[in-house]
Amino acid sequence: MSKKNKQRSIFIGVAAILVLALVSITVLVQNSKATETKEEAYVLPVASSQDVTELDYSNYEIDSVSDVYNPDIQSQIQEQLSELEAATQATVTDPLLVSNPYLTNRNSIYVNFxxxxxxxxxxxxxxxANIPNFSETLVNSGTTTNFESQLIGLIAGEENQVSLTVTYTDGTTELKSFTYTPQASNSGLGTQLDVTTYDNPTELSNGLYALIGDSTLENRVIALVDNEGYVRNEIPLVNYNSMRLSFDSDNNMVFAISNYSLVKMNQLGQVVAKYNVKDAGYLLHHDYALDDEGNLIALATSIQAKAENDYVEDRVIKIDGETGAVTEIANFADLLPDLYEKATGKVVSTAEKGARDIVHINTIQYINDDELILSSRETSSIMKLTDVSTSAQISTIISDSDFWDGIDTNGAALLQKEGDFTSQLGQHSVTYEAGADDEHYTLYMFNNNSAVMDSRTDLDMTPYLEAGAGTTDLTSTENSYYYEYEVDESAGTYKLVKEFSVPYSTFISSVQKLGSNYLVDSGQVATFTEYDENGAPIATFTTTGEEKFLYRVYKYEFSGYYF
Structure with a gap:
């Protein structure tokens, strides 16, 4: 069957996908964290073209992805590449082309002339052959007469014909063409995702989908996928999830490579900084943000608190962008001591069995040095953290009041619903948009509509279940939702201003506004869809493996980075 125009079969197809995939959700959720410490092997590139060469890595002892991200090895690679450039009289018609020199972008070629x-x-x-063309304009990391860039978009394991067009300031052009076959991917993702298109005239947004955190892959990667579903680049990971891609003021891309390390990677693919939080006593969890000074604000688990009290996923830390020094910003056991006294249940639904996951902070949004927005999945709450630079405290909480009945919020104000709707349940990917002033803003999110709350054995979730608003059944085929709130802190209220239903996901998932379009990842069935402004689907993408577990999907234009 054609990958295009399957609308008539989508209802049957999606139902089948949901039933088959969700049956295995419990196993996948439990197994996913087993891969957080799994070390991924690395296969060095081999040139398959007379035009494209590869560097000599024989002296670097690269056996794993961890070795690739070793700053010392990255510096040695940079020296070798610089020596090669200096020794080569590269021109447009005879350029220096090197296959993935820094080993960080598998479908890439370094270009210099x-x-x-x-x-x-x-x-x-x-x-x-038989694949739509991929065209872009390269960013120049060199000078106007010494061009240097990283070219991505090649299809792994296939012969790619690449045509370069150099346009000069005087209007003249010069051309160079070559062929190259990158090594076949060993991630297990394949060349193309399954794509379903709909009878919708709205165009997909520009950019590449970044598939983040597929724990079922043979080797973990960040996969960059085009609008036709073809994998155009893979960035290897050590383990765990990269969480999101951010870009600093120097056009470095920032992302996590493991559950204890983040890196900064420049436009050419060289790792220029690496941050290790394990040495400071933490493990990364779910999300981070860059502040205005280039520091990283990250969600974390305290290794000591986990060992002593079974507490997980309840810390916020700051990583100095220059020195890598780690300081703790917030400990929710201190911020909400009454909740910690009353939430006595231990985890039974995920891989953290036996842990005390009291708040499970899964999203962070940086407003300024003193204010953060945090999403707490376990309490189905969105919290605003203030006085972050001095002594952090929770100022407001957005949640159904039932979850906080009888709980001392330690001074935090519980905002009131304006209108008749059920507040978010087990939400992910909460995103902040500034409003007219500090007290008026928009929040949008993936509302999982999940009533799983292992820590609160004292709560009766029956009213939510009877109303069809949520489920504790990990194999449910209920809907999740895109939710968007307008928040008025001055009035102490929030209201639901937009919603539409999406495929159900008990845990994980993400949403992103793309102009007037919406990107929604229903992570536990590894399906993501781009919707129009009315919530009607434009195209749905699904990974092709038998097991499905896709943590987040965000879309980036990579302007100023690759292009």
Missing amino acids: KTTKEIADVSYTVKT
Whole structure:
């Protein structure tokens, strides 16, 4: 069956996907964290073109992905590449082309050449048999007469014909074409995702989908996927989830490579900084944000608190962008001591069996140095943290009041619903949008509509279940929702201003606004869909493996980074 125009079969197809995939959710949730400490192997690139060469890695002892992200090895690779560039009289017609030199972008080629005229831009097209062309304009990390860039978009394991077009400031052009076959992917993701399109005239947004945290892959990667579902690049990971991709003021891309390390990677794929939080006594969990000074604010688990009290996923830490020093911003056991006294249940629904997951903070949004928005899955609450730079405290909580009945919020104000709706349940990917002033803003999220709350054995979830608003059944085929709130702190209220139903996911998942479109990842069935402004689907993408577990999907244009 064609991957296009399957709308008539979608209802049967999606139902089948949901039933088959959700039956295995419990096992997948439990097994996913087993891969957090699994070390991924690394296969070095082998050139398959007379035009494209590879560096010599024989002296670097690279056996694993951890070795790839070793800053010392990255520096040695940079020295070798610089020496090769200096020894090569590269021109447009005879450029220096190196296969994935820093080993961090598997479907990439380093491009360098010198010119006597000033370069305006360099565009390229990748042609692969029976696959739509991929065209972009490269960012220039060099000068106007010494071009240097990283070219992505090649299809792994296939012969790619690449055409470079150099346009000079005087309007003239120069061309270079070559062929190259990157090594076949060992991630297990395949060349293309399953794609279903709908009778919707709205166009998909520009950019590449970043598939983050597929724990069922043979080797973990961040996969960059185009609008036709083709995998255009893979960035290897050590373990766990990369959480999100962020870009600092120097156009470095920031992401996690494991449950204890984050890195900064420049436009050429070189790792220029690495941050290790394990040495400071923490493990990363779920999310981070960059502040205005380039520091990282991350969600974490205290290794000591987990060992002594079974507490997990309840800390906020700050990682100095220059030194890597780690300081603790918030400990929710201190912020909400009454909740910790009353939430006595231990985890039974996920891999953290036996742990005390009292708040399970899963999203962080940086407003300024003193204010953060945090999403607490376990309490089905959205919290605003204030006085972050001095002594953090919770100022407001957005949640159904039932979950806080009889709980001392330690001074935090519980905002009131304006209107008749059920507040979010087990939400993920809460995103902040500034409003007219500090007290008026928008929050949008993936409302999982999940009533799983292992820590609160004292709560009766029956009213929510009877109303069809949530479920504790991990194999449920109920709907989840896109939710959008307008928050008025001055009035102490929040109201639901937009919602539409999406495939159900008990845990994980993400949402993202893309202009007037919406990207929604229903993570536990590894399906993501781009919707129009009315919540009607434009296209749905599904990974092709038998097991499905896709943590987050965000879309990036990579302007100023790759393009």
